[in-house]
Amino acid sequence: MSIRQALAPLVDFAFPPRCPSCGEGVMGSDTRWDEGLCGACWGRLQLPGQPSCQSCQIPLASDELTAERICRFCALDAPLHDGIAAATIYGPVSREILLALKHAGRFALAGPMGRFMALRFAAAGLGKLADPLVMPVPLHPTRLWKRGYNQSALLGKAFARQQGWAFTPDALRRIRRTPSLDGLDRQERRDALSGAIRTRDAVTASIAGRDVVLVDDVMTSGATSGACVAALKQAGARRVVIACYARVAPAAEPKPAFIDDDPE
Template identity: 60%
Template sequence: MPGHPSCRLCQHPLAPEGNLDDGLCVACREAAPVHDGMSAATIYGDASRDVVLALKHAGRFALAGPMGRLMAMRLEASGAVLPPDPLVVPVPLHRTRLWSRGYNQSVLLARGLAKARGWSVAPDALRRVRRTRALGGLDRSERLEMLAGAIVVPHALSVAGRDIVLVDDVVTSGATTDACVRALKDAGADRVVVSCYARVRSPWRAGALRD
């Protein structure tokens, strides 16, 4: 992220006093993430939160284009190794949440990013088959347990052998994106790179302002 030292694998902002020798946060030193790279357009803060909430809950659909273009720029600048034509896949909502909200903000961002790069979008490549309670207030292990088996690939042939750009609006603990990456790779996807609009600082990642 511009102006902020961040982990080269998970993009979590690193504490200024952290050891930057290897460019990794404590968690990624202990266990490498399941994805093959991550980029974030910005850190989640007052300004970015307002933008995210305007898109997510206020129906400000016009924001998705500029947000997606910024995500595409950051993805390119991240150095992630991608083929000319990866498949762009949004993080899914459960159908009840989709019905109540009326749209999936990650689909809108995926379309904005894909349009900026001339890539294809597969809005239904992932499906959330079990509704989970709100994940706020849970730590990473609790989130992972809650999400186990909740996200699947309904048609494996749609992603088998493909390189994927997985799109989400905000990455907090990374549990949701991890569940998506595992489902995609179990279905035969090759490389999966995560692109999010905002990355949340989380103090419970020791030694870094972690997710």
């Protein structure tokens, strides 16, 4: 037994851990998800289920189910990516967890969130990747300086460690600031991000012919991740699969401003 394990009961007694979703104190067997969520919030956490779109993993209603199992968005506009693995469906519980990580500086949440993403990734059935590179959706330098950290990079590091895959936190870069995406439709979001993200020259050669896992915290229309995928495919990536913590269902769009796509 390590010193940390031995002291854990004393630390928990003096400073009871709190559920990142509801804020209630949690102890021992009351916790779920790496001793993070309380049992009640774990029960309300929305997970991707079936039926869902084979391409983007959004839930499908029974009257939307086709032989191809592709949603209307992917059928009308085939995405560049090679699949999405979402750990959760965006809802009240995942919202509070994301807020705690993204805006409250609860860095310790990134570890269990990233590990949970890795577990859900394995369940997504995207096929075996060949020694992939893991990289986060980038922030513009001004946003990174203002916030002090890239939440997608924190998630990506934990995800890659759990999978035993190489992590390249600076493979992608934003070369220009983009406006807020709130209130924009899918095409307007895509236009706003067009050409805004590129691969770094120093790593472009290492991407060619490789599988890539792109890590994002929350995904709505896919404009930001789509710009990343386009840059990676241009650099010669063989496959690009997206791993996100929360997937916003189309019925919930536009996404609430407090979990917006980072305006740059």
